[in-house]
Amino acid sequence: MHVVEERPDAVDASGVVFKQRPRVKKVFTKPSMTRQEFKQECDLALTLKRFAKTPGGARALANAQGFAEGLQFCDVTQVPQYRQYRDLVNAANAKFMALPVNLRRRFENDPAQFMDFVADSRNREEALALGLIRPEAKQPVKAEDSASSTPPVKG
Secondary structure, eight states: OEEEEOOOOEEOTTSOEEOOOOEEEEOOOSOOOOOGGGHHHHOHHHHHHHHHTSHHHHHHHHHHHTGGGGOOOOOOTTSOOHHHHHHHHHHHHHHHHTSOHHHHHHTTTOHHHHHHHHHOGGGHHHHHHHTSSOOOOOOOOOHHHHHHHSOOOOO
């Protein structure tokens, strides 16, 4: 059952009168269906105490309680923001997905495996064979460099 209470008009500090909305209350006339005999079963503190008495529960609670002890505070003002990192990861995923299917399959469709492979200098030959990296262009030797590297002729 709902009870509506009419409230008188109010006046603010500047003297302006405004009409207040009526207050609506819900009144319960039937007896409560809440059963008090389950109170202890629903109490979270008691449940955690029972959980702590089990061997696995004690370890889990100890780990959870020590979570904040290892926190470190540092200056991260120069670190890119979350959105920049997310965009960078999304761009890397998009580039990986643009690779041919056989190349993606070679890395088990995992961009992280691909990045690890390309970053490892031991995989350079295979990466060249797969066409993942370009061969370095050889720099021509300048005449000035070759002249300075030869020993002067005595005579």
